[in-house]
Amino acid sequence: MEDHDILDTSDTPDTAVGPQPRPQSLMLAFFGNHVLEEGDRDLCVYSGSIIDVLVRVGVGEPAVRSTLSRMVNRGLLQRRRKGRRMYFGLTPQATRVLWDGRTRIWTQGAVNDDWDGTWTLLGFSLPDSWKRQRHDLRSRLTWSGFGALYSGLWIAPGNVDISGFVAELGLTDHVKIFHARADVTTDIELMIRDTWDLESIAARYVTFDKRWTAHLGTGSGDDPIGTRLRLVSEWLDTIRTDPRLPTRHLPPDWPARPAQETFRRVAEQTTEPARRLARKLLDTVPLR
Incomplete structure (x- = not known):
């Protein structure tokens, strides 16, 4: 198993609210949102709390439990028992993958305005x-x-x-x-069109933007945890096939920028509500 496969949400069925990411991708997005983003990588979360959250985004309890076991076996999660309860925390491998995804989402972004040639x-x-x-x-x-x-x-x-x-x-x-x-005789725009499927990449941004623009007028909604979990999973699915091609060589109506703005606005709406709700819902203990 390679790190890039861990957050692969491709080939997943669509639902009424959009594509349904793989349970493992949602699981890692959950730990990214509520463990890594909280700055405590050694935090473990009770399995019942994880089930409560993932059920909100369409993952049933049996699928959550089997995903937890599978991710332990693959070296992505580690267990800690406290009394009769089982808690799960991140391994170094999963932490590395999540930091990579975090960099792609929050630092690099989807728009490449500063390409140096x-x-x-x-x-x-x-x-x-x-x-x-x-x-x-x-x-x-x-x-x-x-x-x-x-x-x-x-x-x-x-x-x-x-x-x-x-x-x-x-x-x-x-x-x-x-x-x-590139030599001055190289047609970079033509090379880009021949090398990457621009239509497919653009279509993913347009689809994301249309779906999530509808959330902007509704605030964080009744379920900010579920909304943010799905938002981050879908955005990572959208950008994972985008090579961040230089803006100067892309069509003027390239849809990455408006899609990214929509993502960040919805993320801003849900950050604090999701954090407050998580503090109420999640049962956590230190890893050691």
């Missing part, structure tokens, strides 16, 4: 039998903003540090990484 290129040649390694590499490259310029040559805007995950995959000897600028 540089590109990161990665070339690779793997044996035909290495299907799993090829899949893992391509998936990690996609998560990191890369697109396939050619079959064995991938490119991403900016200076992207990918040596770490290449080493984790054991592919350092099979990969060459370069940082460069």
Whole structure:
């Protein structure tokens, strides 16, 4: 299992209120909202509290319990028993994944106005039998903003540090990484259109924006915890396939900016109401 797969919410069914993210993605969004964001990574949450919250976003109790067990087995959560109750907290791996997602959401954002003209290129040649390694590499490259310029040559805007995950995959000897600028004869707009599916990326932003604009006039609603949990999960699902292409080379009506503004406005509406409600609902203990 790779870190980029943990928050993958693709191929999920739509419901009346939008796409239904995977229970694991919602679970990690829950811990991101109510453990990581509270600044206490060593906090453990009672399983009954987790069930109460995830039921609000359409995940039944059996699915919550099986997801908790599966995430413990995969090294994403750890257990702590106190009396007759079982509590769950984050492992270092899950904390790393959540910090990565937090950076993507709150620091980098979806709009790239400050591109410096540089590109990161990665070339690779793997044996035909290495299907799993090829899949893992391509998936990690996609998560990191890369697109396939050619079959064995991938490119991403900016200076992207990918040596770490290449080493984790054991592919350092099979990969060459370069940082460069395009020649003046290169049509960057054409290259971008040929390398990334702009229509699909734009459609995800438009869909998100339409769905969540409706919430702006309703305040935090009766269930700020559930609203915020779904909001963050859907936004991460939206931006995870966006390489943050330079704004200057995108169509003038590129929808990432208005979608991001909608996300941040709804997030601002729900932050404090969700935090106050969480303090009332969640039974927590220190990890140790």
